[in-house]
Amino acid sequence: xTTGVRRRMGVEERKQQLIGVALELFSHRSPDExxxxxxxxxxxxxxxxxxxxxxxxxxxxxxxxxxxxDDLAGRFVEPPQGPLGARLLRVMRRFFDFVDDHGPxxxxxxxxxxxxGSSTAHAMIDEVRQAAYEQVLAHLEVTExxxxxxxxxxxxxxxAESTAxxxxxxxxxxxxxxxxxxxxxxxxxxAVSAAYDEEMAAILVRFLADEPADxxxxxxxxxxxxxxxxxxxxxxxxx
Numbered sequence: 001x002t003t004g005v006r007r008r009m010g011v012e013e014r015k016q017q018l019i020g021v022a023l024e025l026f027s028h029r030s031p032d033e034x035x036x037x038x039x040x041x042x043x044x045x046x047x048x049x050x051x052x053x054x055x056x057x058x059x060x061x062x063x064x065x066x067x068x069x070d071d072l073a074g075r076f077v078e079p080p081q082g083p084l085g086a087r088l089l090r091v092m093r094r095f096f097d098f099v100d101d102h103g104p105x106x107x108x109x110x111x112x113x114x115x116x117g118s119s120t121a122h123a124m125i126d127e128v129r130q131a132a133y134e135q136v137l138a139h140l141e142v143t144e145x146x147x148x149x150x151x152x153x154x155x156x157x158x159x160a161e162s163t164a165x166x167x168x169x170x171x172x173x174x175x176x177x178x179x180x181x182x183x184x185x186x187x188x189x190x191a192v193s194a195a196y197d198e199e200m201a202a203i204l205v206r207f208l209a210d211e212p213a214d215x216x217x218x219x220x221x222x223x224x225x226x227x228x229x230x231x232x233x234x235x236x237x238x239x
Contacts, residue, residue: 015053015063018043023064026105031061062120068105069124072098073131080139084207085183085216087139092160092179099164100175107168110161132157140207146199152189159185184220 009017021043025034036057040047054060075094078087099106110125136153137145145153160182167178194201211217 011053014045018050018053018060019063019067022060023067023102023105026061026064027102028104030104030107031057036060062124065121065124068102069128073128076132076135078135078139080141083211083215083217084139085187085211085218088136088183088186089179089216091135092182095160096164096167096175096179099168103168107165110165129154129157129161132160140203142203146197148193148197148200149203152186152193152200156182156186156189180216180219183216184223187217187220 018039022034022039025038025042034057036050037047039057039060040050043050050060054063072095075098076091078091080087133150133153136156137143137149140149142149163178163182167173167175190200190204194204208217213222
């Protein structure tokens with residue numbers, strides 16, 4: 001039998017509750033559109049009590065951003081077993097799960113939301129990008145990347161970010177196709193770089209050696225071969 005008496009939350013528990021409530025609201029609407037009053041109502045407390053735990057919406061936004069950034073960075077963590085193409089595809093699926101769940105907040109963050117000009121917010125965004133970069137290097141088993149590999153990986157991380165933002169604007173391309181296309185994009189960037197650099201060529205050959213024909217990278221090769229013009233039969237000489 002319940003008594004109807006509400007349990008009093010501790011300071012840290014209440015702060016974590018407010019962060020969760022704010023993150024949920026920011027996930028469905030741009031943070032600029034969410035007021036402290038709405039956050040207070042969703043948390044079941046008064047507006048002054050929100051300010052007791054956070055001095056303003058900016059600080060609450062940054063706390064929610066911290067949680068979201070940690071979550072997003074974790075999406076790039078993948079056990080180092082199996083072909084690289086399959087691993088990157090699983091990473092992209094988890095990445096787009098996050099984008100799908102936090103669409104407006106993700107877009108506001110990357111395009112400039114209420115944290116514009118905040119060094120704390122920018123530092124957290126950079127942390128996510130760095131975490132993604134380091135995870136891809138771990139998949140490649142490279143600890144000291146050559147310059148061209150750093151360009152490839154950082155360019156790919158930026159491409160994934162910009163692709164997700166464009167996808168959110170109308171979702172005109174099926175999500176599963178974009179996830180697979182981004183894995184293909186990584187292989188294409190690496191292949192172009194390998195054409196100019198022996199170190200990159202060695203890295204490319206090494207990770208392609210374990211790729212099955214029916215994996216994402218094998219599929220890319222098949223798609224490219226299908227685009228190539230077929231040789232025309234030569235006329236046979238008349239006797």
